[in-house]
Amino acid sequence: MPVDLRWHISSGIAHPAGDGTPWCRLAHAVICPAREAVALPSTSGLAGLRRELALRTRRLIDVGAFTPSVTPHGAAPSQDACRPARPIVQLLYVRYIAAHPVDKIQCVAQTRHRDRCTQTLLTPDSLAGIWRLVPATAVKGQLALPAQVMALYDLAALPYGEQLRWRMQRCSVHAAAPSAADLAMAEWEPFDPLVHHAHIQCRLPTRGRRQPPGGPAHHGARP
Known part of the structure; x- marks a missing residue:
């Protein structure tokens, strides 16, 4: 496991990897195949694990053992999902x-x-x-x-x-x-x-105004 991923923070609690148990704790976003891969050099070694989890998830979906949550067709995504309530x-x-x-x-x-x-x-x-x-x-x-x-x-x-x-x-x-x-x-x-x-929001808000062409840097995307 990458050294800098051997512990992570979840809800304010630090979880070490080598805590004497047979489990290896990783931040969920690092290996979840449903999420965009975290672009860090240390996560490149986890690509195989992400692929394995993706294949396992696909098999469970195919046999009806797992039903992922999906957005109904044509439904607009939640406007508040990427608009921090407390930025x-x-x-x-x-x-x-x-x-x-x-x-x-x-x-x-x-x-x-x-x-x-x-x-x-x-x-x-x-x-x-x-x-x-x-x-x-x-x-x-x-x-x-x-x-x-x-x-x-x-x-x-x-x-x-x-x-x-x-x-x-x-x-x-x-x-x-x-x-x-x-x-x-x-x-x-x-x-x-x-x-x-x-x-903490890990994505930029999606409800921003476009910056005018050639505008100054401090007139960036508004919320």
């Missing part, structure tokens, strides 16, 4: 987990009517971040979870003032009005790959 966002060199989808993060400032502003941070006129696949770590350079990447909404290319606006969780109007009080606390939570393992 991981990088801004001001820190990774946070948001309380809402990127396009639903609401301004926390108080309006003149003494209620909370209903504007969102991301608007058609504001600069957008870019979705990236990065190693599943809390900070850049930290040891990543084995064979795992995660979708990250990266705001690092935005000007400092824009990143600060996101960190303060204010819309463009209230970011320019520092005298306006906050009616709620900013909902950013420092990201921890073990604590927030259930919210």
